[in-house]
Each structure stands twice: as structure tokens, then as C-alpha cells.
Amino acid sequence: MMHGKIRDRRAQVIRRAKRYRLYGVAGVVGLTVLGSLGYGISRTSIFSVRRLVILGASSTVQASIGSELSSFVGKNLFSLDSNVVVSRLERSPLISFVSVHKSLPSELVVKVGVRTPVALVRATSTSFVEISRNGVVFQQVLAKSAPLLPQVCVVGTKGFGNCSAFVDPLSVGGRLPTFVLGALAVAQVMTPQELASYRYVGVSSTGGLYLSDGGGFVCKLGDSSSPKAKLKLCDAMKEAFGSSGGPSYVDVSAPANPTVEPTSWLG
Numbered sequence: 461m462m463h464g465k466i467r468d469r470r471a472q473v474i475r476r477a478k479r480y481r482l483y484g485v486a487g488v489v490g491l492t493v494l495g496s497l498g499y500g501i502s503r504t505s506i507f508s509v510r511r512l513v514i515l516g517a518s519s520t521v522q523a524s525i526g527s528e529l530s531s532f533v534g535k536n537l538f539s540l541d542s543n544v545v546v547s548r549l550e551r552s553p554l555i556s557f558v559s560v561h562k563s564l565p566s567e568l569v570v571k572v573g574v575r576t577p578v579a580l581v582r583a584t585s586t587s588f589v590e591i592s593r594n595g596v597v598f599q600q601v602l603a604k605s606a607p608l609l610p611q612v613c614v615v616g617t618k619g620f621g622n623c624s625a626f627v628d629p630l631s632v633g634g635r636l637p638t639f640v641l642g643a644l645a646v647a648q649v650m651t652p653q654e655l656a657s658y659r660y661v662g663v664s665s666t667g668g669l670y671l672s673d674g675g676g677f678v679c680k681l682g683d684s685s686s687p688k689a690k691l692k693l694c695d696a697m698k699e700a701f702g703s704s705g706g707p708s709y710v711d712v713s714a715p716a717n718p719t720v721e722p723t724s725w726l727g
Contacts, residue, residue: 506565506566507536507537507566508535508536508566509532509533509535509536509540509566509567510533510534510566510567511566511568512526512529512532512533512567512570513567513568513570514526514571514572515569515570515571516572517572517574518574521554521572521574525549525570525572528549529545529548529568532568537562537564537565537566537568538562540568542560542562545558545560545568546558549570553575553597553599553632554574554575554598554599555574555575556574556575556592557573558570558571558572558573559571575596575598576592576593577591577599577607578591578592578593578609578644578647579591579611579612579644579647579661580607580610580611580612581597581611581612581613581630581636582613583600586602586604587600587601587603588600588603588606588611589601589630589632590609591612591636591644593644594635594641594644595635595636595640595641595644596634596635597630597632597633597634597636598632598633599632600632608652608655610646610647610650610655610658610659610660611659611660611661612636612640612643612644612647612660612661612662613660613661613663614640614663614664615662615663615664615670639665639666639667641684642667642669643661643662643663643669643684646661646669646671646687646690646691647661649688649691651691653695654691657695657698658672658673658679659672659674660672667683668680668683669681669682671694673698677698677708677709678708678709678710679693679694679697679698679709679710679711679712680709680710680711680712680713681694681712681713682713682714683713686715689715690712690713690715693712693718694710694712697710697712698710709721
């Protein structure tokens with residue numbers, strides 16, 4: 461005769477085995493149902509992209525982005541890879557960042573950051589390229605429609621000249637050389653009055669910065685430190701000397717001790 465405890469233990473083992481088999485069957489059924497549900501979701505038109513919402517851009521840029529993303533319309537929202545959308549838009553130098561959000565049942569929300577120009581560089585005799593604050597060349601514009609921004613140029617031993625060309629060929633999507641970036645630090649803090657007053661921001665081959673009004677008045681800034689303070693000094697000294705036949709070159713590279721020079725200005 462089987463001992464009672466052994467019999468109870470055996471019955472417990474049998475019940476546990478049956479329970480595990482039931483769990484296994486339920487798991488297989490559940491996975492099958494989920495798989496079928498997922499397949500159904502991936503095939504149904506309910507979750508197809510029917511509307512693109514583009515935020516953070518002008519109507520013109522929105523239209524361009526909409527055209528670029530038109531191939532995603534009709535795609536299933538769940539199977540659509542957001543990273544593909546991001547990489548597609550980040551190929552444009554005009555776009556600084558992209559984020560993508562899926563809004564059920566059928567909306568794809570795309571938020572973008574659009575670069576804004578702080579300076580211009582002459583590209584051809586009739587056009588400029590626009591430069592962002594971190595030196596990205598992101599758009600070419602006709603000279604007649606270019607925004608009121610300072611022109612950045614590299615000055616030589618003879619001075620600014622007409623600041624008509626840059627030392628290196630520039631292409632949209634590229635970046636300015638590192639030694640020129642100081643000019644952008646100055647350009648982006650210039651007031652509207654200073655933008656109207658100073659046409660050029662020049663950079664020497666060693667990185668020294670200069671402002672010119674295009675009419676012979678030049679203000680040496682030195683490096684890109686304390687740009688606002690140096691600009692105010694340039695303004696004051698131009699008002700005092702530049703329009704009254706006085707010195708055409710002033711040096712504010714040491715703001716505590718600004719100087720004037722009657723002749724040679726580059727150095």
C-alpha cells in the first residue's frame with residue numbers, strides 16, 4: 461500500500477504538470493493571437509499615414525518638407541521607421557534638427573529646426589551663401605534678395621578691397637574654416653544699426669578681426685572676445701572720427717585703451 465504522503469506528493473506533481481501544459485498551450489495561443497493582431501494592424505488602412513503635420517518652419521519650408529516626405533503618405537504608421545524620416549530630412553543643410561512623433565490613428569508629426577543666417581559670403585558675382593551661427597553654409601541666395609547681414613571675407617595685405625571673394629571655394633552643406641568662425645561671433649551680436657553701418661567683417665589669415673563700412677573706415681577688433689563692447693567703441697569712434705575727415709582706422713582690440721591710426725591699418 462502506498463504511503464499517504466507519497467500519494468499526495470504524486471498527485472501534486474501531476475496537477476502541476478497539467479497546469480504547466482495549460483500555460484504552454486495558452487502561451488502559444490496568445491502569441492498566435494498577438495501575431496495575427498499585429499499582422500492585421502500592419503495591413504489595415506486605418507493606421508496608414510494620411511496627414512503630415514510639420515512644425516517649426518515657414519510655409520515655404522513646410523511645402524518643401526512635405527514634398528520630401530510624400531512617399532511616406534499611405535505607409536502603415538506602426539511599420540514606419542522614424543529614424544528613416546529623420547535621416548531623410550537631415551540631409552538638407554537648411555535643417556538643424558528633426559524630431560518625429562506618431563499620432564494615432566494616421567498622423568505623422570514632424571518638428572524641425574531651421575537654420576537662420578548670421579552672415580553672408582560672396583559665392584558668385586550675383587549671389588551669396590548664407591552662413592549659420594556655427595559656420596554651416598546652408599543656402600545660396602541672389603544678391604538682390606539677400607538679407608541685410610554683414611559680408612564675411614578674408615583680408616589680405618592690401619586690406620579689404622571689395623571683399624568680393626573668399627579664399628576657399630564654398631559649397632552648400634560645407635562649413636567655414638575654423639579661423640573664420642570668430643567673424644560669426646561678431647556678426648551675430650551686431651544690432652540692426654551696426655548691420656546697416658558696417659558692411660564687412662574681415663578676417664586676417666591669423667584670425668584677427670576687422671570691421672569696414674565699405675567706404676574706407678576700418679575698425680580693428682582683434683580677437684572675438686567682448687564683441688558687444690568692442691562694437692560700441694567702434695560706433696563711438698566712427699561717429700567721432702569717421703565722418704569728419706579724421707583717421708580712417710581705429711583699433712579697439714584693447715577696449716580699455718582704444719587707439720587711432722592715420723595710415724596703415726592691417727597688422
